[in-house]
Amino acid sequence: MGLFEEMQQAIIDGKAPVVKELTEKALSQGVKPGDIFPQVIIPAMNEVGRRMRDCEFFIPEVLIAARASRAATDILRPLLVGDDVARPAGTVVCCTIKGDLHDIGKNIVAMMLESSGFRIVDLGVDASPEKIVAAVREHRANLIAMSALLTTTMVNMKAAIEALDAAGLRGQVRVMVGGAPVTESWARLIGADGYGKDAPAAVELARSLIAA
Ligand code: B12
Structure with missing residues (x-):
């Protein structure tokens, strides 16, 4: 070998x-x-x-x-x-959305993205729309990976996307969403750019969103 x-x-x-x-x-x-x-x-x-x-x-x-x-x-x-040669594939702001403390899946997604060459800005859990907007601005992120594990917190993903819009940042950052209760149709409904069902899907999606 x-x-x-x-x-x-x-x-x-x-x-x-x-x-x-x-x-x-x-x-x-x-x-x-x-x-x-x-x-x-x-x-x-x-x-x-x-x-x-x-x-x-x-x-x-x-x-x-x-x-x-x-x-x-x-x-x-x-x-x-x-x-x-090794310039990062892109900068991704990763977080679990406001109100939600589940971070095992988010951490796996962040680690897989990092292992695939992306630079990660990890906001941890319970990330408010304001915190996400500030991080995108500060780190000039091209991508956001938002996670939610509770049906009650999924709706905060929509609030984050609206906050990006209001801040005039929506045109420069792609948003992908995931987590057990999240679906493709939810992603479409809230105006996200993509949904991934697991960490390998998150990596594929991140690559395709950055390439597009
Ligand atoms: C572990 C756990 C906890 C732990 C969390 C520890 C931690 N550090 O994360 C603790 C004990 C803290 C917890 C607390 C609670 N929990 Co809890 N928890 C779970 C449990 C058992 C596992 C979640 C998990 O880690 N799964 C494993 C990971 C790897 O999977 P994942 O997160 O889905 O991530 C994968 C994909 O979804 C995807 N993915 C994830 N994020 C992203 C992001 C992007 C961008 C992409 C593309 C993909 C992606 O990739 C990941 C890797 O493949 C689930 C049950 C379940 N089966 O989901 C309940 C569950 C999520 N919890 C639940 C509940 C109700 C709660 C509490 C409200 C309980 C309470 N009464 O206090 C609190 C809420 C606390 C809060 N405010 O968040 C419910 C939610 C019900 C609902 N419909 O909303 C569940 C479903 C259990 C149940 N059946 O009732 N919980």
């Missing part, structure tokens, strides 16, 4: 210390930091996403793999600053 395959396997298996060790080994052998995203992290997380979709992996395995991938990104991130 080559070094890149070994690194991919260690991410899939959720072995963070091995990922850290192999990342350091790759760098010491002269591998460019920017090559590790497309050659290792993205294919490994794609495989994790496939296993999740095929019910071979469940939430704990996904969380552990996402954390293992961070063992590599934590080493690579400082080395990538100013590296044009």
Whole structure:
């Protein structure tokens, strides 16, 4: 098995210390930091996403793999600053919407997006429309990933989109929504740009929204 395959396997298996060790080994052998995203992290997380979709992996395995991938990104991130090849795929403001404290799914989405090359601004839970507007402005975000797990808080996603509109920012930022009670038709109803049913779908959607 080559070094890149070994690194991919260690991410899939959720072995963070091995990922850290192999990342350091790759760098010491002269591998460019920017090559590790497309050659290792993205294919490994794609495989994790496939296993999740095929019910071979469940939430704990996904969380552990996402954390293992961070063992590599934590080493690579400082080395990538100013590296044009590895310019982030886009800046995503991630949050769980106002009134809602569920963050497990949001964290998985944020980690998968980060592992796929996006820069993440994580507002945590209970994020108000005002806080989202301020973050989009401050970080010049191209994308927002909003999560809701309660039927009572879903409606706050609509309020956030209206606040972006009122702030004159709606034209420059795409909005994707998700979370267990959220659906494609809800996304359409509130004027979001897309809905994703899980973290791999969030990554695909983010890529297509940024490309559009
Ligand atoms: C864990 C949990 C909690 C934990 C949360 C811990 C934490 N740090 O998140 C605690 C104990 C705090 C909690 C509290 C409450 N909870 Co709760 N909770 C759950 C539970 C069991 C699991 C949620 C979860 O983490 N799922 C796993 C993750 C990985 O899945 P996920 O969040 O759906 O995310 C995936 C996708 O949806 C998607 N996704 C998520 N976000 C996004 C965003 C984007 C942009 C995209 C594209 C995709 C995407 O990708 C993720 C990964 O695949 C659910 C039951 C359930 N089956 O959902 C109830 C549940 C959501 N809770 C519920 C309730 C009622 C509550 C409380 C009101 C209980 C109470 N009476 O106090 C409080 C509310 C607190 C609050 N204000 O938020 C109800 C909601 C009912 C409803 N219809 O609204 C549920 C459905 C349980 C039930 N059957 O009654 N809860």
